[in-house]
Amino acid sequence: MKSFAYYPGCTLKTTGKAFEQSAYAVTGVLGIQMREIERWNCCGTVFSLTTDDTMHHIATVRNMIRVEEMGEREVLTLCSMCYNTLKRANEFIASDPVRLAELNDFMYKEELKYSGKVKVRHLLEILRDDVGWEQIRSKVTKPLSGLRVASYYGCALVRPEGAGVDNLEDPTVMEDLVSSLGAEPVNWPSRLECCGSYQTLANKDLVLERTEHIVSSARESGADLIILSCPLCEFNIGTRQAEVAERSYGFKGLPVLYFTQLMGFAFGLEAKELGIEDEATIKLITEMGAA
Amino acid sequence: MIELGRHTKSRRDILDKVERISEVDVFACYQCGRCSGDCPSISLMDIMPNQAIRLLQLGEVEAVLSSKTIWVCASCFTCTSRCPKGIDIARVLEALRQVCLRKNIDQLDLNNIPEEERERYPTIAWVSALRKLSG
Numbered sequence: 278m279k280s281f282a283y284y285p286g287c288t289l290k291t292t293g294k295a296f297e298q299s300a301y302a303v304t305g306v307l308g309i310q311m312r313e314i315e316r317w318n319c320c321g322t323v324f325s326l327t328t329d330d331t332m333h334h335i336a337t338v339r340n341m342i343r344v345e346e347m348g349e350r351e352v353l354t355l356c357s358m359c360y361n362t363l364k365r366a367n368e369f370i371a372s373d374p375v376r377l378a379e380l381n382d383f384m385y386k387e388e389l390k391y392s393g394k395v396k397v398r399h400l401l402e403i404l405r406d407d408v409g410w411e412q413i414r415s416k417v418t419k420p421l422s423g424l425r426v427a428s429y430y431g432c433a434l435v436r437p438e439g440a441g442v443d444n445l446e447d448p449t450v451m452e453d454l455v456s457s458l459g460a461e462p463v464n465w466p467s468r469l470e471c472c473g474s475y476q477t478l479a480n481k482d483l484v485l486e487r488t489e490h491i492v493s494s495a496r497e498s499g500a501d502l503i504i505l506s507c508p509l510c511e512f513n514i515g516t517r518q519a520e521v522a523e524r525s526y527g528f529k530g531l532p533v534l535y536f537t538q539l540m541g542f543a544f545g546l547e548a549k550e551l552g553i554e555d556e557a558t559i560k561l562i563t564e565m566g567a568a
Numbered sequence: 569m570i571e572l573g574r575h576t577k578s579r580r581d582i583l584d585k586v587e588r589i590s591e592v593d594v595f596a597c598y599q600c601g602r603c604s605g606d607c608p609s610i611s612l613m614d615i616m617p618n619q620a621i622r623l624l625q626l627g628e629v630e631a632v633l634s635s636k637t638i639w640v641c642a643s644c645f646t647c648t649s650r651c652p653k654g655i656d657i658a659r660v661l662e663a664l665r666q667v668c669l670r671k672n673i674d675q676l677d678l679n680n681i682p683e684e685e686r687e688r689y690p691t692i693a694w695v696s697a698l699r700k701l702s703g
Contacts, residue, residue, distance in 0.1 A: 287691040322696040323643065326662035328591045333699075358692055436645035437658075445649055471608045471644030475696035478689060479676055480640060483612050509692045516688070 279407065281398075282349040283311035284340060286359035287319050293356065293508030295552025299537035300355050300400060302551060306416050306544045307408055311353060314343045322358050323475070324365040331376055337366035338380045341395045342387050351396045353403060355537075357507035361433035364397040365440050399434070399442045401450050401506065401536070410457040418545035420459025424565040426539065427463045427500035427531075428452050429491070431510045432471045451504065451536060458543035460565075465498035467491045472513040488514045489521045492531050501561060502532040504539050511535065532558040575627040582629045582667060589663035596653045597621045603647035603657050613637040617647055617657055624660070638664045639675050639701065669703035676701035 289297040304311055317340055325333035340363065344352045354360040370377050371393035381390045404413060428451030435441035435448050443450045446469070452462035470491060473484035491514050495503050505511060515533035522528050532555060539562075541551040548559045575583075587593065597618070604616035614636045615623070623632050632638065638661050647657040668675070676697055681689075 287695065292688075292690040293692075319695060321699065322692050323699050325699075326643065326656075326659045327589050327666055329589055330666075356692070358696070432642075432644040432646070437648050437656075469646075471642055471646065473609070474642040474644070475693050475700060476609070476640070476642050477693050478681060478697040479701055480612060483609055483640065486611060487608060508690050509696075512688075512690045512693065 278308045278310050280310040280312055281351060281353040281403070282344045282347050283313050283353045284317055284320070284344075284359060284363065285313060286317075286354070286356045287322075288508040289356055292512060293535075296355055296508055296511075296535040296537060299535055299541050299551040299553075302546050303537050303540040303544060304400070306546070307404075307412065309403070309408070312347065314340070314347065314352070317343055320359045320362045321366070322362055324362045324369075331379060334366040334370055335380060335383060337363055338370060338384065338391050339387070341367060341391050341393075342384065342389050344395045345389055345392060350394060351398055354397060354399055355506070357399070357431065357433035357505075358509060360397065360399045360442075361440055367393075367395060367397050368439075399506070401434075401454070402442050404454060405450050410453055413454070413457045413540075414459075417457070417459055417543045419543055421539070421543050421562065421565050422459050424460040424562065425463050425499050425501045426455045426460045427465050427495035427498065427503045428455060428468060428536075429495070429503050429505040429510065429514065429533075430469050431505065431507055432469075432474070434506055435469060451506075454536060454540070455504070458540060460539070460543075463495065463498050463500045465495050465500065467494035472510045474509060474513070477509070477513050477517070484513050484517060485521050485524065488517050489525055489528060492518060492521070493528070496529060496531055500531060501565075502534060502539075502558070504534050504536045506536055532561065534558065579627045579629050582633070583624060583627065585667060586624065586629075586660065586663040589666055590656065590659040592656050592660050592663075594621050594624045594655070594660060596655050597625065598653060600652060602650050602652060606646045606650055607641075608644060608646065609640050609642060612640045617641075617661070620664075621655070621657065621660065632664060633668060637661075638668075643700070665700070669701075672703045674702040 321336045455462040473487040477484045518530040538551045641661045
């Protein structure tokens with residue numbers, strides 16, 4: 278059994294519990310063990326774009342030390358924003374020995390200093406590069422034939438160049454996963470568009486506009502549901518659909534799932550093991566599986 | 569009325585600071601407008617991203633610093649990824665935000681968020697909004 282140090286991040290312990298729960302379930306089926314890092318701290322959620330403020334990256338250093346304390350050289354992430362922030366901050370720190378030494382200076386209470394050698398990975402990369410689509414296909418007991426799935430990448434999973442899991446303008450990793458599960462990937466125009474992210478606090482209207490546009494785009498392209506990899510996108514284009522429906526006459530929503538939840542269905546796991554409560558979604562997918 | 573082309577010392581200082589924080593040369597921009605065409609948040613902006621860059625080139629830093637644009641940007645990196653001149657526009661906007669935030673001028677008043685809303689927001693939204701919009 279392949280084992281990975283696992284970094285959950287704050288939201289997978291609160292509003293995004295279903296993501297973590299379903300990830301544990303499907304990695305279990307694939308023989309991957311996720312070992313949660315002890316005493317992890319928040320990643321900071323957004324990578325600082327300043328060149329003169331090294332302090333903004335300190336949260337990442339401490340998390341990387343936790344990974345090395347486990348004797349690991351790789352860390353598995355699920356949340357797109359954690360992945361993006363940890364990966365970019367880690368590369369920013371590790372690429373400059375002076376910067377690494379400066380930040381290690383603040384780690385005086387740690388027994389280990391950070392070596393700069395940890396690699397930050399996303400579960401989607403591990404599924405593609407370590408597990409392989411064939412292996413995933415072999416675990417499918419309920420092929421989701423006929424189900425049309427729109428893969429939503431948003432920003433943090435693909436941008437900017439070098440920070441993503443795949444090609445930044447034409448990623449295929451989620452569509453390949455969807456095909457492996459027996460479902461039909463939908464080609465749609467808004468899969469790389471930002472949902473408005475944290476503007477959900479400061480500019481709610483912006484997010485509602487984005488949600489309406491993104492969900493409608495998926496729907497018009499023939500999707501039955503949307504899958505994604507970010508608990509903030511899930512809130513914005515999932516939970517907020519109810520508010521869009523209140524203000525936009527004729528708006529029709531779509532179920533939004535984490536990609537791990539869709540995998541779980543295809544692997545024959547129960548909805549409750551995957552943290553899915555919405556009856557309509559369960560009905561939609563199970564009918565497909567039975568077909 | 570905006571008088572163009574006036575690089576006074578104080579304006580030059582702010583522009584220098586923006587270029588230092590971002591390590592981006594705003595004078596590389598030739599105004600193709602690709603950044604604005606692809607920006608998903610453009611509808612709530614008062615000046616477009618390419619206009620912001622042009623105003624900086626002209627030394628009109630106050631017009632950009634007082635715009636809604638720099639606070640509406642969510643750093644999705646679409647502009648950065650697609651600029652044909654390789655200008656990292658997201659970094660320029662971050663530097664502009666930092667010029668304000670380093671003076672402790674916050675853009676997020678948590679009192680404006682209704683209580684019933686607070687309960688449901690994901691942790692990740694709080695952390696990122698506070699990091700991006702407060703000093």
